[in-house]
Amino acid sequence: MNQLNDLYEPNWENTANKLMEYHVEALFVHDQHSRLLTINENLGPTVPAPAFFLGRTIDGKAVCRFRYDVADKTATRLQELSLEEPSISEFPAKPKYFAEYMALLHGQQYTMGPCYFVPRKVTPSLQVKSLTRENAANWLPHDFEWLIRELDVSQPCVALVHQNRAVSICRSVRITNFAHEAGIETLKEYRGNGFAPAVVAAWAIAVRKLGCLPLYSTLAENHSSQSVASKLGLAYYGSNFTIA
Known part of the structure; x- marks a missing residue:
């Protein structure tokens, strides 16, 4: 039996922070300092990663990552704010410090969306x-x-x-x-x-x-995927x- 599944699946509620780490590592290529480089694409042109990633979790912890070119002072402040984000129990509205994050990075565009884990009990109802x-x-x-x-x-x-x-x-x-x-x-x-x-x-x-x-995972506006x-x-x- 796979050790990863044995370790995390029985009490996945208690490992939301670890799942969020797996999520961000799957989404983006990182450098040796865990700074974001590019989107983790197997095909097509290289696309730069976003300047900032924030993963809020149900266990009250947040996973924070920054692109390689974000100034250290800015990254430190973003990290400080992320530690004050409250825990969440369902797909929420914008982060508590949304305005501060946008101002620090002079942000023009943002995305957000819910993240899910597929439990072992889930089985297909149709033949594929x-x-x-x-x-x-x-x-x-x-x-x-x-x-x-x-x-x-x-x-x-x-x-x-x-x-x-x-x-x-x-x-x-x-x-x-x-x-x-x-x-x-x-x-x-x-x-x-x-x-x-x-x-x-x-x-x-x-x-x-x-x-x-x-x-x-999906985007906030993608209601069909959430369904x-x-x-x-x-x-x-x-x-x-x-x-x-």
């Missing part, structure tokens, strides 16, 4: 297929053809196939040795049929077989906030 480069051409014409070139670096990848056509997929889009972040795509005409929850559940099982933890989390009963452990 694992996708690899060898079999993908059978089910990915037209709608998901773009995915074929990404399959080697987006594993595990699973799909719900309807009439010999992949209509909903879930794959690993941010990967570390300890955790994978889910990426979901469902064709518009097939949404609302329970397909997305099924592929997320199957994907999580595949991630566990690799000895890693399955994580799921998937609710339908699956995913475990909410905190909220992320970034300033570009």
Whole structure:
């Protein structure tokens, strides 16, 4: 049995801070000083990381990271403020010190969203297929053809196939040795049929077989993704906030 799952899963509520650390490490490439460098993309051009990441958790602790070019004095003040952020029990509004964070970094844009852990009890309600480069051409014409070139670096990848056509997929889009972040795509005409929850559940099982933890996060405005989390009963452990 995998030691990571044994250590963290039975009492995941007490390890929200650790899950948030796994989350930020999956999202971004760090330097030797734990400063943010780039977004952790397997394909495509290199994209700079945001200037500031704040992960508030249900255990009252916050995970704070800064881009490599943020001045030390500014980083110190951001860290001090983050330590005063209150604990959260559900996806909340803006951080307590939102205005101060934005002012310190002269921020123009920000993002925020809920973070979830996929418990072991979550299982797919529908049959899905694992996708690899060898079999993908059978089910990915037209709608998901773009995915074929990404399959080697987006594993595990699973799909719900309807009439010999992949209509909903879930794959690993941010990967570390300890955790994978889910990426979901469902064709518009097939949404609302329970397909997305099924592929997320199957994907999580595949991630566990690799000895890693399955994580799921989304943006505040993405209500459909939050609905998937609710339908699956995913475990909410905190909220992320970034300033570009």
